[in-house]
Amino acid sequence: MAFLEIRGVTKSFGATDVLHRVDLEVEDGDFLVLVGPSGCGKTTLLNMVAGLEQVSSGEIAIKERVMNDVHPSQRNIAMVFQSYALYPNMTVAQNITFGLEMHKVPKPERDKRMREVAELLQIGQLLDRRPSQLSGGQRQRVAMGRALVRKPDVFLFDEPLSNLDAKLRVTMRTEIKKLHQRLGATIFYVTHDQVEAMTLSTKIAVMDGGYVQQFGTPKQIYDHPANVFVATFMGSPAMNLLPVTVTDGHAVLADGQRLRLANAPAGAERKALLGLRPEHFAAPDDAAEGLPRLKGKVSVIEPAGSDTYAVAMIGDCECTARLRADAQVQPGADFEFACEMAKASLFDPDSGKRIE
Structure with a gap:
């Protein structure tokens, strides 16, 4: 008891x-x-x-x-x-x-x-x-x-x-x-x-x-x-949610960019929301070698001392990335973000529930 x-x-x-x-x-x-x-x-x-x-x-x-x-x-x-x-x-x-x-x-x-x-x-x-x-x-x-x-x-x-x-x-x-x-x-x-x-x-x-x-x-x-x-x-800034199509072990964004899923759900092609927290993005340097990349256009940079927050349009969504303080990123520039897909989440867009 x-x-x-x-x-x-x-x-x-x-x-x-x-x-x-x-x-x-x-x-x-x-x-x-x-x-x-x-x-x-x-x-x-x-x-x-x-x-x-x-x-x-x-x-x-x-x-x-x-x-x-x-x-x-x-x-x-x-x-x-x-x-x-x-x-x-x-x-x-x-x-x-x-x-x-x-x-x-x-x-x-x-x-x-x-x-x-x-x-x-x-x-x-x-x-x-x-x-x-x-x-x-x-x-x-x-x-x-x-x-x-x-x-x-x-x-x-x-x-x-x-x-x-x-x-x-x-x-x-x-x-x-x-x-x-x-x-x-x-x-x-x-x-x-x-x-x-x-x-x-x-x-x-x-x-x-x-x-x-x-x-x-x-x-x-x-x-x-x-x-x-x-x-x-839970989380500040909040988790980024990107509408995707899950097919053949990949998450496909609206603009056609593809990310291989670490744990792809079984079954037929389906719509989903891909959840990536700001710290799941990284600058594409040696430390992020081997991680898949997403291209986005940076709109805002927010230096925060130990980190730099970059707000960027990825696909058709505005996302926030938490990068190292010395990340070489500029507002208005195109940028490749490395993504830790092993930590990504998937959600059903209708029910909102997690997809395992």
């Missing part, structure tokens, strides 16, 4: 179906990230695990105990909110220990846990301050400390980094990752940021329209997307 199980869960608000038979299993110590666009149902699912929303049908179980009718205070979960939700009239120390006080934990034990968490999060010097005297990153650490001190079965994070600036978001992402590795805690994390999902998780559930589109490890999601939505949502 999994540590946290979500079995056939649905959620409706009146006549509106928000979640459709969601099935997920989270093992003890997993870092599960729910990722998807706004309105896809990920926060609603998190709120149902927390007990803040009722399940319309299906079951949610923690440590084999069904939680559908269990009050939130009895679920042994802890939440970290997007808005931090700190009490402005309390000190950091009081904010961290308030939940323990409400559960009648003796003061010596409360103080002991607070000191342990303060040391872990390096906020010992902030204990006497109030939230208004803290930066955004410090407030988020305090919110995390309030969750950690509870020693819950499951930590629930609801877009905890979205209010931080870009640099601080990266720093806090690293801190959360270190924290998970150190504690081995079970974490259920919601975000719309696919970079957060890839860097933090041990498992990812990609959601759209109330459905789980794919569930797997970050590598499985990125290298073998189940459908066009996952392929284009």
Whole structure:
């Protein structure tokens, strides 16, 4: 049995179906990230695990105990909110220990846990301050400390980094990752940021329209997307999709260019979408010797320090290639791109599903 199980869960608000038979299993110590666009149902699912929303049908179980009718205070979960939700009239120390006080934990034990968490999060010097005297990153650490001190079965994070600036978001992402590795805690994390999902998780559930589109490890999601939505949502820049005809072991573009497929699907000639991520393109130098080539006309060059992004028309599609910083490519010029076809994906243009 999994540590946290979500079995056939649905959620409706009146006549509106928000979640459709969601099935997920989270093992003890997993870092599960729910990722998807706004309105896809990920926060609603998190709120149902927390007990803040009722399940319309299906079951949610923690440590084999069904939680559908269990009050939130009895679920042994802890939440970290997007808005931090700190009490402005309390000190950091009081904010961290308030939940323990409400559960009648003796003061010596409360103080002991607070000191342990303060040391872990390096906020010992902030204990006497109030939230208004803290930066955004410090407030988020305090919110995390309030969750950690509870020693819950499951930590629930609801877009905890979205209010931080870009640099601080990266720093806090690293801190959360270190924290998970150190504690081995079970974490259920919601975000719309696919970079957060890839860097933090041990498992990812990609959601759209109330459905789980794919569930797997970050590598499985990125290298073998189940459908066009996952392929284009996960990855920045997004995967390039080129309409092709698959015939005789080759993908044939609209302009007649042909690429041999590493794993051609069996069967008759068919239409497909060829998926190539930006990093699957390379400049045609010695390192790319032996790789098949695609010709394109470059329209835009975007230097990005360690890389150069080239936007080019290939066939009748605009594609983005991620090249080395020193790649000799110019806007307006014709260019040959080497393609790593062993990493390419194929999708059905009608259903959007992956073709194996």
